[in-house]
Amino acid sequence: MVVRRRHAPKPHRFSESPLLQLALPGWRSRLTALVLLGLFAVLVARAFYLQVVNNEFLQDQGESRYLRDLEVSASRGKILDRNGDLLAISTPMQSIWAIPVDAAKLGPMEVKQLAELLEMDVKELNRRLASDKNFVYLQRQVPPETAARIAALKLPGVHQSKEFRRFYPAGEMVAHIVGFTGVDDKGLEGVELAYQSELMGRPGRRSVIRDRRGQIVEDVGGMKPPQDGKDIRLALDSKIQYLAFTAIKDAVAEHQARAAGAVVLDAKTGEILALANWPSYNPNNRANLKGPQLRNRAVTDSFEPGSTLKPFTVALALERGKVRFDTVIDCAPGRITVGNATISDAHPHGLLTVAQVIQKSSNVGTVKMASSFAPKEMWEMFDALGFGTPPALGFPGEVGGRLRPWKHWRPIEQATMSYGHGISVSLVQLARAYLVFAREGDLIPLSLLALSEPPPRGLQIYSPETAREMRTMLEMAAGPGGTAPLAQVPGYRIGGKTGTAHKLEGGVYARKYVASFVGIAPMSDPRIVVAVMVDEPSAGKYYGGAVAGPVFSRIAGGVLRSMGIAPDAPALQVAGGTRKEGLL
Amino acid sequence: MLRLNMILLLVAVLCALGAVTAQHKARKLFQAVEAEQERARQLEVEYDQLQLELSTWATHPRIEKIAREKLKMVVPAPAPHAYLPGRGR
Numbered sequence: 001m002v003v004r005r006r007h008a009p010k011p012h013r014f015s016e017s018p019l020l021q022l023a024l025p026g027w028r029s030r031l032t033a034l035v036l037l038g039l040f041a042v043l044v045a046r047a048f049y050l051q052v053v054n055n056e057f058l059q060d061q062g063e064s065r066y067l068r069d070l071e072v073s074a075s076r077g078k079i080l081d082r083n084g085d086l087l088a089i090s091t092p093m094q095s096i097w098a099i100p101v102d103a104a105k106l107g108p109m110e111v112k113q114l115a116e117l118l119e120m121d122v123k124e125l126n127r128r129l130a131s132d133k134n135f136v137y138l139q140r141q142v143p144p145e146t147a148a149r150i151a152a153l154k155l156p157g158v159h160q161s162k163e164f165r166r167f168y169p170a171g172e173m174v175a176h177i178v179g180f181t182g183v184d185d186k187g188l189e190g191v192e193l194a195y196q197s198e199l200m201g202r203p204g205r206r207s208v209i210r211d212r213r214g215q216i217v218e219d220v221g222g223m224k225p226p227q228d229g230k231d232i233r234l235a236l237d238s239k240i241q242y243l244a245f246t247a248i249k250d251a252v253a254e255h256q257a258r259a260a261g262a263v264v265l266d267a268k269t270g271e272i273l274a275l276a277n278w279p280s281y282n283p284n285n286r287a288n289l290k291g292p293q294l295r296n297r298a299v300t301d302s303f304e305p306g307s308t309l310k311p312f313t314v315a316l317a318l319e320r321g322k323v324r325f326d327t328v329i330d331c332a333p334g335r336i337t338v339g340n341a342t343i344s345d346a347h348p349h350g351l352l353t354v355a356q357v358i359q360k361s362s363n364v365g366t367v368k369m370a371s372s373f374a375p376k377e378m379w380e381m382f383d384a385l386g387f388g389t390p391p392a393l394g395f396p397g398e399v400g401g402r403l404r405p406w407k408h409w410r411p412i413e414q415a416t417m418s419y420g421h422g423i424s425v426s427l428v429q430l431a432r433a434y435l436v437f438a439r440e441g442d443l444i445p446l447s448l449l450a451l452s453e454p455p456p457r458g459l460q461i462y463s464p465e466t467a468r469e470m471r472t473m474l475e476m477a478a479g480p481g482g483t484a485p486l487a488q489v490p491g492y493r494i495g496g497k498t499g500t501a502h503k504l505e506g507g508v509y510a511r512k513y514v515a516s517f518v519g520i521a522p523m524s525d526p527r528i529v530v531a532v533m534v535d536e537p538s539a540g541k542y543y544g545g546a547v548a549g550p551v552f553s554r555i556a557g558g559v560l561r562s563m564g565i566a567p568d569a570p571a572l573q574v575a576g577g578t579r580k581e582g583l584l
Numbered sequence: 585m586l587r588l589n590m591i592l593l594l595v596a597v598l599c600a601l602g603a604v605t606a607q608h609k610a611r612k613l614f615q616a617v618e619a620e621q622e623r624a625r626q627l628e629v630e631y632d633q634l635q636l637e638l639s640t641w642a643t644h645p646r647i648e649k650i651a652r653e654k655l656k657m658v659v660p661a662p663a664p665h666a667y668l669p670g671r672g673r
Contacts, residue, residue, distance in 0.1 A: 086639040091632055169639035216618055217611040242644035 066209050067220065073162055074201030076185055077229030079178055079192070081238040082271075082450045087178050088192065090164040090185070094147035095140040100131050102157025110155055117150050118142065140183055141165045166192075170238055172280040173245040176296035177236060177448075180283040190296065191448065194394035195232050202227040233450045235271030240264055243558035244276040248532070251551045252278050255537035261298040262551065263431040264559055265529040267438035267520070269454045271447050272393075273528070273559070275299070275428070299393065302401040302424040303514050303533065306501030307361045307483075307544070309420030311437065311470055314358055316381050317369040319466045325355045325473065331364040338415040343367055346500075358473040359482045361498060363419045370418030371411075378414060379406035384461050385433040385443065387425050393448050401425040420499060427516075431531035434518045437474065438526035441467035471495055475523050484517060484545035489557040491567035493523035496530075496552060498544030503536070512536050517548035521556045524568040530556050 012018050050058060079088035096118065106114075106129070115122045118139045128136050140163065142150070147160055166181045168174070179190020185200075187193035204226030209218040248260035264274035281293040295301065317323045334348025345363050349356075357365030370378065382388065388403030402424040404413070416422040425433075428446065435458075436443050444458035462470075474495030478487045483498045496519025502509035518531040532548040532555065541547055560567075651657040 085642075086635055089632055089636050091636065092629055167636055169636060169643065171643070173644075211611075215615060218614060239644060242648075246645075 066211075068208055068210050068216075070206050070208060072204040072206060072226040073164075074203050074226035074228045075164060076166070076181070076201050077199040078231045079199070080231060080233045081236045081241075082234065082273075083237065083239075084233070085170075085238045087170050087174055087234065087236070087238070088166055088168050090166050092144065092162055093141040093165040094144060094160045095163050096138045096142055096147065096150060097159055097161065098129060098136055098138055099134060099157045099159070100129050100136055101134075103129050103155070105156050106158075110153065113153060114138075114150065114155060114158065117146055117153075168283040170241075171284060172282045173242055173276065174236065174238065175280050175283045176277045176298075177234070177241075177275050178283065180286065189294070189396065191232060191234065191394075193396050194448075199229040199232060201229040235266070235269075235273060235447055235450045236275070237273045237562075239562050240555075240559050241274040241276060243562070244274040244530075244555050245278070245280075247551050247554045247558075248276055248278045248534070251532075251534055251547065254539065255534060255541060255547050256539040257534045257547075258536040259292075259297055260532070260534045260551075261427045262533070262555060263298050263427050263529075263531045264555065265431050265435065265446065265531075267435060267526045267529050269447065269451050270432075270435065270444040270458075271451055272428075274555075296395060296397070297535075298427040298533075299391075299395045300397040300399055300426070302399050302426045302429075303535070304421050304424050304501045304504065305430055305516060306420040306499035306514065307363075308430060308497050308499035308516050308518050309423070309425075310361065310366045310418070311358060311474065311497055312381060312385060312433065313366055313370050313378070313418040314354060314473070315437075315462050315466050315470050316373065316378065318354070318469060319462050320373075320377075322372050323354045323369060325469050326353050328353055329357060329365045329368055331357070331362050331368075334364060336364045336367055336415075338367065338371075339410065339412045341412050343415060343419075355473045355476060358470075358497065359476040359479075361477070361483045366419045367415045370414060373414070375406040375409040375414055378417065379403070379409075381461070382417075382423065384459065385436070386429055387423065387433070391426075391428055391432060391446055393428070393446060395448075399426055401429060420501060427531050427533045430516070430518055431529050434520065434529045434531065436461050437467050437470050438520045438529050439467065440464035471520065471523060471526070474520060478519060478549075482545075483543075484549040484552075486545060487517060487519055487549035487552045487556075489521060489553050489560065491569050492521055492556070492560055492565075493568050494519055494521040494552075494556060495523050496520060496549075498549060500542060500544045512538075513542040515542055515544040515547035517544050517552045519552045519556060521560060522565060522568045527563065527565055528556065528559055530559070 073092075075092075076090045078086060078090075081087055111125060111129070112122055115125045118125065120139065125138065128138055138158070142160075150158070151160060163183075164185055166185070168178060168180065170178070175190075177190055179192040179194075180188055181192050182188050187196040187199065192199065204224045206223045207220045208216045209220060211217045244262040244264055248262050251257065252260045260278045262274065262276045263272065265271070266273055275296075275298050277295070277297045279293045281289055314323075318325065323329075328351050331345065331349040331352050334345040336343050343363050347360075349360055349362050349364075352360060352362055352365050354365075354369070356362075357369070382403050388400050390398040390400040392398070404422075409417075413422050432443070432446050439458075441462035441464050442458040442460045444455050447455075472495075474497055475493060476482055476495075477498070478484045478494055478496045484496060487494065487496055487498075496517055499514070499516040499518075501514045501516070503512040503514055504510070505512065514533060514535055515537055516531070516533045518529065520526045520529055530552050532551045534547050534551070537547045
């Protein structure tokens, strides 16, 4: 500090200082104090600004150093069969992705190593890494062990994230029911699609504090627990499904058919125990998947069922009291003219009772019975049986078949519909309609899921007496002298109806056939309904009884055994040596 | 007066140390819980994988193949069966 002296220096004594005699002006100290105070005020204001007014920035910066929002993954629900066997399950996998800009630093050796681990071509990998995007998947759904080895390489710009892969241990035999998911864990087909919202897991979120080493040390609020998808237990029995699947697969090979389908229903509950289609595909490897393989024919394809529809017409005639089971109908000479068309039987018959009309599958007899109904009556019955309306199982692409409104029916149409032409149904609809005969004339809804208790009685369509009489007739049809003796199951009483329908091609009936059989077993106390359809058998045989009948026999035999249903065929050898007529 | 202040200071220091220890312990325990939860998740995943493996071994085609080819099992001929009277399902 420069001090101006007012007086020239003058001699002074040792004990006194001339400095002390200097007189400083008072404003200087006040100015200093004021400046310091001012600076303090600035500090306080700045602190106030940072802490109170604009505190977000610092808060964010601080949090970004220790607080982390983690996503907690949730897994997709399993799909199980009625016995708890796995049909679909998700296991965690890793997907390997890269940020190409960062990964540009990779040496050729490292790229080669990575390509080997990913089982990829080096060129392909280089092509992907050369992408100008910010993010590129190198490989998805890599097994955890491989992913761990890739992580150990510590390659710059190569990252991993967790995802799930779906496995289908039962493979092709349940492919159409279970369906499959896409790479993003979204259902694309079958139950996977139908129950997507229930199966889907909902990932949770949590905020945590991490320490320097990246370990989680504390949970801070804002937690949302992950919700795993629900497990779905189907009504399907994988053993029965296997029986049905192999039976139709063999039938397609034997008869050189285009396709085949089978449906097994529990007559007491309406549960779908099996629903098999051929051709099928392996849902675990869908590389060469084609459209026809993908089709769940039993549900999405409708066909003209042919004679399998006759029992419904005849049952209506019985129900309305137009005929009794022993009323004689003249079916000679095996032809009948309706309008200007002629309907004929495959084999001409003479006089037949109503029961024999079913047994021998006479078109003429059925048409004669149908001609006594008003179109509305018949339409109402078909409609009540569920024809023309999709069964609402939740499958994608379910069809309702074709049932034209009765107001526009011509007599010939009514006549052909009585024996299953001019009307189309899906195999599932047909099987369901037969529940009325297997039960006491009532129709219950089908269930894809396992039920904990049987449903209440359904809509009454025929009286219990009619259903009982029709069961007897169906048993005759599958017995000696009927159209389907090959459908017999040793040890059990069964009944059913064959169908052999010409296929419509471009509006004309071609010489191609759909052979079908719908049966009920065991007759003493019906437990199952089995419907079999074989499309275009072309190895010579094409009658329902010859093609679909044996398939029914094989499936029904296996199902009855696997369900532990006691044989009810007469004259059984019972342990202990006594003979009994029927166990049930 | 000075004595009281010293005691209060001591108490304050002890409390502070206690808080630090408690926090440390809490974090240790939290980490242990985290580790166990992670292990539980791992075990769940492993269980699922084992289930998957089990069902792959137990596919019906495989069982049938082994039963027929290796164990030479056959479906009994339909004719003479002796049925034991019992509970049907």
